[in-house]
Amino acid sequence: MPPRDPAVRPGVRPAVRAAAYLVAGVLALPSLAACGSSEDAAAPAAGQDIAAAARDLVADGGKAAWAVDGLPDTFNSFQADAGTTTARVAGAVLPSMYETDERGRPVRNADYLESAEIVEREPKQVVLYKLNQQAVWSDGREIGAADFAAQWRALSGEDSAFWTARNAGYDRIEKIEKGANNLEVRVTFAKPYTDWRSLFSPLYPKEVMGTPDSFNDGARKKLKVTAGPFRISEIDREAGELTLTRNPRWWGRPAKLEQLVLKSVPRDERAAALAAGRVDIAEVTPDDAERIALAARDKGAGGPLAHGPGAQLTPAKALRSWAIANDPENEERAEAETEAIAKTHKAIRKYAKEQQGLRGVTVRKSLEPAYTQLALNGSGGPLADERVRRAVARALDRKELAGLVLKPLGLPAEPVGSHIALAGQEAYSDNSGALGDQDTAEARALLADAGWVAGGPVKTAGSKGEKAKKKSSGSDEDGTYIVGQEDGKPRADERFEVRADNQPEAQAKREEERTKKEAHRGGAQGAYAPKGTAAPKPVGGPLAKDGQALTLKFVLPSGPGSEPLRAVGERIQRMLQKIGIRTEITKVPDDSYFKDHIASGQYDMALYSWPGSAYPATDARPIFAKPEPAADGSLNVEQNYTRVGTDHIDQLFDQALAELDEGKARDLVKKADARIWAAAGSIPLYQRPELVAVRQGLANTGAFGFESPSYEDIGFLKSAGVPKE
Incomplete structure (x- = not known):
């Protein structure tokens, strides 16, 4: 399930893996429960x-x-380069045992499935599928147990010859057998699996799933056998x-x-x-x-148009x-x-x-059943400190950002309150209270507690010897200072720029006037700012720590259609400036935005989208899983491109995956969502317009x-x- 902005339609969940280095802090939080009410999921924010x-x-x-x-690179939905067009074709020509309704709930597809239910829970979970007796492939063969078994073997992860992008759920199956006849399929799970309805949607014929060659190459450019x-x-x-x-x-x-x-x-x-x-x-x-x-x-x-060229x-x-x-x-x-x-x-x-x-x-x-988030890369730099991430989050007016995109379109402009579901879905609960509302004073207090001081000294080429070296190297004498530059040569960490107009001499007066307009009060109790810590009164200049200015690299796509993202990014830039954080916006081509920046971790902040899912325990876990060392020494981040995760979040998802009581499973993922909010690696902003x-x-x-x-x-x-x- 690669992220969007680009965004992804529900039902396509290929896993894209990337390696990066993560420095993660440990959250010291009180016990958190799901913070929303049962009314949160009453109805979608906007009807279809x-x-x-x-x-x-x-x-x-x-x-x-x-x-x-574009035309699909592959017709195999379980390969890494499957995309939205792959999903559209699969929806029209292939069986799906379950689809989603107007509230994002899984519903049985009667064209293929007469019934499906858990018939045994102990000692192992067993699901019995009864297929529609009229269901046949385009070559006339009945859809049956052999197709289910072939798909399970291909996606179980047991045979590395199958180049699969994901095997979630299939890796929990122990065996698949024919029931009383070929139209009954009996699936036995080695481990309980709450999202069993997510399996076999779409279902491919055994001719595609039966061998590595047919799986890897046979269904890339054509589908000979279909059933839709x-x-x-x-x-x-x-x-x-x-x-x-x-x-x-x-x-x-x-x-x-x-x-x-x-x-x-x-x-x-x-x-x-x-x-x-x-x-x-x-x-x-x-x-x-x-x-x-x-x-x-x-x-x-009549007459000429009042708009256009x-x-x-x-x-x-x-x-x-x-x-x-x-x-x-x-x-x-x-x-x-x-x-x-x-x-x-x-x-x-x-x-x-x-x-x-x-x-x-x-x-x-x-x-659209997808939300746009602000991703904060916690793998290094200032955002490795969760206090700084929380300060960024507390500086944002999420309702204002939602309104910027949705109000002009006449769509409901409410911020998204969950990482794992959207309004109208049963798993939705507004857990943003685990992080807290917009609060400029508290954001500044968090930064102060992390050691970032307004107007603090910033390393510059300031000594006489350094000035001489800089002049001899041909650098400009325009008052621009580059942090991390020595002898006219940039160091590996060169990315922060502090201009003369942002130095204390130029900003002190502006900061003084700005702070007069804001009510100064003691900092509220937070996870990292001790109770009673006052938000420091800015003394002008950029925030600095250990001689380094607090500047974050903000990566945004530059292509047509990304204008709303860029507008949101610029508004976020202004919001962060109010608490002393400078941002450097870098606009990159759409085709390299995800691969070269998001997946590879080459950003501090970025905007992209994740789809809402009917199966949050399965689909959200890899997005928020704590990165783990891989066999080759790199870090396997799965789909967690913020590189922020905790053992507790993983445990809650694992418990939810194994919980066959659907209500209890939903409660567990809601608790996981509250802790994801508290970790402040991903800040949901608004549901995307469709x-x-x-x-x-x-x-x-x-x-x-x-x-x-x-x-x-x-x-x-x-x-x-x-x-x-």
Whole structure:
């Protein structure tokens, strides 16, 4: 389950491993219980928006094109490079014993499963699956115990020849047997497993899972045998299109669409693709959603558009441009201006034409089952001290950050209170109280207790000898000082920069004025600041300790569609500045953001997302597991890219995994969540917006929220008519 921002749809949980070094402190906390109430999970924060329609109102036939980020690198969901498109294909063409409903709860899929229940608890857990007798693979063979057994052997972790990305749950199975007949599957667990419903979803045929070769390579580029309402009929990688057609052997409700085409379209090209009719369904950015809303508003209006290219061209500016273009005394400048005018007019015409095309599109919006977090890397530097991490967390106004992203979209802007579930899910409980609310004074007290002093001395090239060396090395004399630079050569730890305008002489007055506006009071009791510790009165300048300024490297993605993340990052930067922490924002390409920075630990702070899961004990454990030394001497962090973890958190997850009483299992993961909050390695901020543009008249698709799509129900309303190709 790689993180998003990029984000991941529920149901895809490949584990990505990375090695790093962790210096972890031990939390000294009072006994913590789950802090939320039973009402926390009453309802999702926002309902789904899919233009739901009864099947008898939906026409038979037609083709719909669905924009995706790219064709799948593999069709095997259990490989490391499986992504959201892999999950979309699997949902349409493969069996899943359980899916998720609108509240993120696992529900039995009756198309494949008549029943499934725990039939024995002692001495070992036994689950009996009774399969739908009509369920067959596309080659006519019954889905049966042999397929379950092959998938278990491939994913159990016993045979390293299978290149699996995850084996959670399958490694707890002892054996799989046929029951009274081939449609009964009896699964015996060596260790109790609370999330047994997460298994065999999706289920692959034994032809894929049966051997390492077929598992590793056979299902990467094609799936010969499937069993869903659709089947894969054509893959055109050059054109970036994958065509799904109705499965003639499907025994369930027949697919309404004749074809569903997954088309690779970059995010910044989707508005144009929607306008031209090349795609009918596309996840879009907030900016594109606004364009679509403006297109609907402008329908029937006359005259030039008040937005888009040329919208800021006033009569005065137009007259000046005309004068320059017709200036006989400067032909070169006139020619350049004439070309610029032509270019602008072309852009205006293109934009206006696209806006007309977008009038036939509607944006479906909800909250995605994923949350964006601020990750604090505890593997070294100032954030290895949990007091500094807690100070960062206490400086954040999470409600303000949620509102920054969600309010302009008309979506509920409540901060997320859990690392393991989202509002509406049964495991959700707001445990943020284990860390505490926003409190500037307490944040400063925590930093003071950790030894970071406002206006303290900062090592600079300040001596006469050092100045001479610096001048001889050709360094600038502009008042900029680089911490960690000697003899004009940067040391390995060079990353902190203290500029003259942030030195005590320049900041003292600003800090004095700022602190007058804030009520000074004694520090509240905290986990690391002793009761009665007063928040120190800033004396100007950056916070420093042992001659080093407190500056954190904040890594953010730079690509299109990441604008909301960057806006949140800049707002966080200002919030931290209030407590004396400087941040250096580094914007990196999206394709290297996760691999080269998050997974490798090359950051102090970062923003990325994790999906909410119907199986928190299974899926959250590797995200928050305490890193352990690997056989090669490196550190196995699993998916814990903050490198912050404790033995107690691991123990609570392990207990939850083995607890067959579902209520008790939920209580255990809620307690684990409270301790994750207290460790302050990950600070959940807000649930991600889900914005999906859909062709008008296309029903049962859009912003699904928690619920698994019913691909067979997607289609065009009879009243709207089926579009001609």
